[in-house]
Amino acid sequence: xxxxxxxxxxxxxxxxxxxxxxxxxxxxxxxxxxxxxxxxxxxxxxxxxxxxxxxxxxxxxxxxxxxxxxxxxxxxxxxxxxxxxxxxxxxxxxxxxxxxxxxxxxxxxxxxxxxxxxxxxxxxxxxxxxxxxxxxxxxxxxxxxxxxxxxxxxxxxxxxxxxxxxxxxxxxxxxxxxxxxxxxxxxxxxxxxxxxxxxxxxxxxxxxxxxxxxxxxxxxxxxxxxxxxxxxxxxxxxxxxxxxxxxxxxxxxxxxxxxxxxxxxxxxxxxxxxxxxxxxxxxxxxxxxxxxxxxxxxxxxxxxxxxxxxxxxxxxxxxxxxxxxxxxxxxxxxxxxxxxxxxxxxxxxxxxxxxxxxxxxxxxxxxxxxxxxxxxxxxxxxxxxxxxx
Numbered sequence: 001x002x003x004x005x006x007x008x009x010x011x012x013x014x015x016x017x018x019x020x021x022x023x024x025x026x027x028x029x030x031x032x033x034x035x036x037x038x039x040x041x042x043x044x045x046x047x048x049x050x051x052x053x054x055x056x057x058x059x060x061x062x063x064x065x066x067x068x069x070x071x072x073x074x075x076x077x078x079x080x081x082x083x084x085x086x087x088x089x090x091x092x093x094x095x096x097x098x099x100x101x102x103x104x105x106x107x108x109x110x111x112x113x114x115x116x117x118x119x120x121x122x123x124x125x126x127x128x129x130x131x132x133x134x135x136x137x138x139x140x141x142x143x144x145x146x147x148x149x150x151x152x153x154x155x156x157x158x159x160x161x162x163x164x165x166x167x168x169x170x171x172x173x174x175x176x177x178x179x180x181x182x183x184x185x186x187x188x189x190x191x192x193x194x195x196x197x198x199x200x201x202x203x204x205x206x207x208x209x210x211x212x213x214x215x216x217x218x219x220x221x222x223x224x225x226x227x228x229x230x231x232x233x234x235x236x237x238x239x240x241x242x243x244x245x246x247x248x249x250x251x252x253x254x255x256x257x258x259x260x261x262x263x264x265x266x267x268x269x270x271x272x273x274x275x276x277x278x279x280x281x282x283x284x285x286x287x288x289x290x291x292x293x294x295x296x297x298x299x300x301x302x303x304x305x306x307x308x309x310x311x312x313x314x315x316x317x318x319x320x321x322x323x324x325x326x327x328x329x330x331x332x333x334x335x336x337x338x339x340x341x342x343x344x345x346x347x348x349x350x351x352x353x354x355x356x357x358x359x360x361x362x363x364x365x366x367x368x369x370x371x372x373x374x375x376x377x378x379x380x381x382x383x384x385x386x387x388x389x
Contacts, residue, residue: 018058019057019058019059019060020058021055022053022055023053023082023084024051024052024083025037025052025065025083025085025086026052026086028087028088032052033051034048034052035050035052036067036281036283036297036299037052037070038065038066039056039063039064039065040063040064041062043060044060046360046362047361047362049363051363051367056360061076061078062075063075063077065084068244068253068283069088069089069244070089091218091225092217104224104226104250107250108243108250108252110250111250111251115292116151116152116294117152117292117294118151118152119151120148120151121149121152121328121329122146122148122328122329122330123146123149123294123325123328123330124144124145124146124325124330125144125145125147126326126361126362127143127144127321127344128141128362129143129191129320129344130319130320131189131191131318131319131320132318132320133177133315133316134315134316136371137176137367137371138371139174139191140175140364140371141174141176142172142173142356143169143171143344144170144171144172145169145338146334147165147334148165148166149165149198150163150165152202152292152293153204154202154203160199164195164198165340166336166340167194167337168334168336168337169337169338169349171359173351173356173387174345174385174387175386176345176375176386185270187271187315190343191343191345192321193339193342193343193344194340194344195340198323201300202282204252206257210231211229212228212229213228214226214227215227223246223247224244225242225243226245227240227241228241236262236263237261238260239257240258241256241258242255243255252284253283254281254282254283255281255282256281257278257279258278259279260278261276265307271306271307271308271309272306272308273304273305273307274305276305277302277303278301279299279300280298280299281298284296287328287329290329294325294328295323295325296324297323297325298321298323298325299320299322299323300320301320301321303317303319304316324361326361345385348387349387
């Protein structure tokens with residue numbers, strides 16, 4: 001297990017390049033970390049993790065930072081501080097007059113075929129799956145590979161099909177506990193499948209008739225944040241979120257949904273469980289060559305409460321899946337080598353230390369690094385699932 005720690009914690013200073021930077025991005029007002037900030041130049045790119053940390057390695061001296069809703073910063077490696085502050089753009093009084101919010105949502109739907117690819121295309125992906133048990137990490141898994149999609153978003157008359165996604169896994173690293181034992185009851189938390197992760201990130205529609213919608217304009221009236229909140233009669237539904245829309249072409253730039261359901265427990269053998277919290281964030285970007293919008297980043301989080309039938313124990317599982325997509329529309333061969341419907345933690349693939357040393361798509365957080373060190377000290381009575389050799 002000591003070898004695992006060595007492989008994951010190698011210092012970045014061993015990598016030779018003209019410019020390299022390990023830094024953090026914070027909100028200028030709250031001083032809290034900002035996730036999914038694009039860190040890039042014309043040659044290289046990465047994204048900040050949930051701690052706001054990033055690492056960029058480049059032969060280009062320029063470096064830019066951008067997140068939708070924040071002021072963009074362009075600087076150089078030599079002038080860049082270790083901690084960078086981004087300031088949000090203020091909302092503006094509406095000067096654009098819409099007949100009603102529903103009409104804008106209809107315009108977005110009408111622009112689907114122009115804004116999003118509706119034929120199959122390729123991309124590369126990076127997926128991180130994380131599980132916390134009563135607040136502490138118990139599993140980490142990263143998967144990188146190639147993907148073919150039948151389409152991006154699904155219109156009213158389109159249905160999901162078995163062959164909508166073709167995956168070729170190229171790299172994987174995973175480490176974590178197989179099961180949790182509570183009061184002599186073994187509990188295995190099932191991760192989402194690759195297909196489920198992709199499917200959930202393309203489901204971004206709401207029925208506007210059941211929601212209150214408020215408009216907030218910014219960026220010189222070129223963008224609007226449509227905030228929605230459920231106001232229907234179903235007392236078990238508590239949904240809210242927002243769309244950020246580019247008013248020039250009626251394209252969705254970002255979608256966020258938060259659900260805090262008032263749901264009943266579901267019985268399964270000796271335990272019962274229910275969903276307490278769900279959130280989803282999907283960020284789009286416009287591909288410069290094709291002119292089509294594609295998914296850039298996505299994040300899905302669920303908190304599930306579990307009890308035994310006697311209710312002598314109560315525990316919470318916090319599951320998180322992060323998707324980073326890049327290399328869209330590349331002409332590349334994709335050969336299926338994985339079951340896309342299988343729990344990702346049950347997938348097997350060899351560990352490639354050279355790849356994981358060199359990649360900088362999504363840094364491990366401080367919490368993850370601490371977990372890896374803890375697992376390295378565990379004795380053999382714990383059932384550890386890892387592909388590190």
